[in-house]
Amino acid sequence: MKNTGHPADSWYIATADTTAWPALEGAHHTDVCIIGGGYTGLGAAIELSHQGLHVTVLDSAGIGSGASGRNGGQIHTGQRVDPEKLESLLGADQARQLWDMSEDAKASLHALIREQNIDCDLKHGLVHAWHKPGYAADDRAYIDFVARYGYDKLSLLDKAQVAAELGTDVYYGGSFDAGGGHLHPLKLAQGMARVAATHGAQIFENSHVTRYRRIAKGIHLHLENGATVTCQRLLICGNGYMEGLSEEIDSHVMPINNFILTTEPLDDPAILPHDHAAADSRFVVNYWRKTPDNRLLFGGGENYVPWFPKDIKTFVRRNMLKVYPQLADIEISHGWGGTLAITMSRAPFVRQLAPNVWTSAGYSGQGVVLAPYFGKLLARAVTGNDHDIKLLSQLPTPAFLGGRALRWPALVAGLSYYALRDRL
Numbered sequence: 001m002k003n004t005g006h007p008a009d010s011w012y013i014a015t016a017d018t019t020a021w022p023a024l025e026g027a028h029h030t031d032v033c034i035i036g037g038g039y040t041g042l043g044a045a046i047e048l049s050h051q052g053l054h055v056t057v058l059d060s061a062g063i064g065s066g067a068s069g070r071n072g073g074q075i076h077t078g079q080r081v082d083p084e085k086l087e088s089l090l091g092a093d094q095a096r097q098l099w100d101m102s103e104d105a106k107a108s109l110h111a112l113i114r115e116q117n118i119d120c121d122l123k124h125g126l127v128h129a130w131h132k133p134g135y136a137a138d139d140r141a142y143i144d145f146v147a148r149y150g151y152d153k154l155s156l157l158d159k160a161q162v163a164a165e166l167g168t169d170v171y172y173g174g175s176f177d178a179g180g181g182h183l184h185p186l187k188l189a190q191g192m193a194r195v196a197a198t199h200g201a202q203i204f205e206n207s208h209v210t211r212y213r214r215i216a217k218g219i220h221l222h223l224e225n226g227a228t229v230t231c232q233r234l235l236i237c238g239n240g241y242m243e244g245l246s247e248e249i250d251s252h253v254m255p256i257n258n259f260i261l262t263t264e265p266l267d268d269p270a271i272l273p274h275d276h277a278a279a280d281s282r283f284v285v286n287y288w289r290k291t292p293d294n295r296l297l298f299g300g301g302e303n304y305v306p307w308f309p310k311d312i313k314t315f316v317r318r319n320m321l322k323v324y325p326q327l328a329d330i331e332i333s334h335g336w337g338g339t340l341a342i343t344m345s346r347a348p349f350v351r352q353l354a355p356n357v358w359t360s361a362g363y364s365g366q367g368v369v370l371a372p373y374f375g376k377l378l379a380r381a382v383t384g385n386d387h388d389i390k391l392l393s394q395l396p397t398p399a400f401l402g403g404r405a406l407r408w409p410a411l412v413a414g415l416s417y418y419a420l421r422d423r424l
């Protein structure tokens with residue numbers, strides 16, 4: 001395991017109340033065991049505990065210490081794979097179901113935050129900015145396509161409108177999604193854990209699962225500290241932080257690292273005057289927004305090796321200055337990284353791996369909305385309704401070239417090529 005635990009230099013850690021949960025000790029029995037205390041595991045835990053099942057969540061480090069407490073907090077619309085591509089892969093009906101699912105996921109996230117009073121700084125609106133003029137045609141086609149599904153929250157912006165929205169004139173135009181937005185990701189994860197615990201879920205931190213196996217009476221898990229769990233059903237929700245628990249997951253889902261900084265509070269009112277989130281059209285996407293204490297939170301830059309750059313602030317600042325050269329003198333207050341999971345096709349890897357064992361992972365950078373909901377869908381499968389999980393299982397997610405052993409070199413070569421194209 002690498003880069004585990006809450007990152008010390010994260011603005012999120014500095015601004016969220018985190019609850020400490022105990023480590024699991026001894027022999028424990030439960031109906032459903034969930035490996036991973038991020039959005040996927042917690043979404044499942046809320047649903048299952050609400051239905052009265054005995055649920056146990058185990059996290060190697062802490063609640064939200066994975067991608068869920070480190071991410072950009074951007075609320076995106078749709079699945080990660082665009083709907084036109086999904087239609088060509090699965091046909092019109094199933095692509096439409098996947099679109100409806102993504103909108104239901106957004107509504108479900110908003111309802112959870114509202115009904116459970118999760119204070120996570122939720123804001124609405126997201127600008128998508130084109131770093132090359134050629135992206136205009138793609139965005140127009142997307143807006144027209146999803147209008148067929150009745151989605152009318154997208155509008156085109158010309159160059160001047162984007163400049164006024166963002167406070168920079170480096171982009172050629174873009175679009176505005178009134179259905180997008182942003183939030184404080186760690187406050188969301190912590191809030192979800194409290195909701196699950198209120199419903200009766202048992203939550204354990206510093207509880208790293210090293211292996212599981214089937215036994216006559218269910219499934220038996222071993223933890224690093226010698227504790228054990230026996231359960232009837234198992235949900236594996238370790239996403240990019242997991243390795244070695246399941247060869248099938250490891251060969252289909254690849255961890256990559258992405259990095260974020262925050263500045264000292266801004267004194268330039270032209271930057272994001274409407275408090276919207278922003279993201280650009282680069283393959284290695286830049287994404288940013290303001291925090292409630294008026295800092296710029298800017299994500300930009302990734303790497304494809306099992307470690308982080310030594311100086312994350314400098315690594316991300318280079319990208320920030322390409323968008324906001326006027327911030328050359330501002331101090332950088334925090335810089336941190338996180339590990340997300342991608343798949344070859346960028347569609348999520350959702351599977352029943354074996355009788356009574358399910359997984360969902362590989363949201364490919366779009367898990368703030370989808371992961372809590374896919375956790376909920378795993379929970380439905382546990383209680384006998386696997387309709388949506390079966391649909392998601394049909395999404396093609398081929399194994400990485402070279403399988404588990406050789407996937408890193410092939411990935412680095414492939415992704416580095418596209419990252420290079422951003423710079424041309």
Ligand SMILES: Cc1cc2nc3c(=O)[nH]c(=O)nc-3n(C[C@H](O)[C@H](O)[C@H](O)COP(=O)(O)OP(=O)(O)OC[C@H]3O[C@@H](n4cnc5c(N)ncnc54)[C@H](O)[C@@H]3O)c2cc1C
Nearest residue numbers: 036038039040060066067068071072074209238338367368
């Ligand atoms: C820097 C960054 C920026 C991002 N920005 C955005 C964004 O703006 N918008 C968006 O939609 N998505 C974004 N994402 C992606 C999003 O954060 C993820 O898709 C989402 O959080 C995945 O949630 P998860 O619960 O599946 O995984 P995680 O949150 O990673 O949780 C997995 C958990 O499993 C635990 N675990 C792993 N193995 C074991 C084990 N063996 N035993 C016990 N516990 C284990 C880990 O400790 C971890 O806490 C970003 C990700 C990163 C890293």
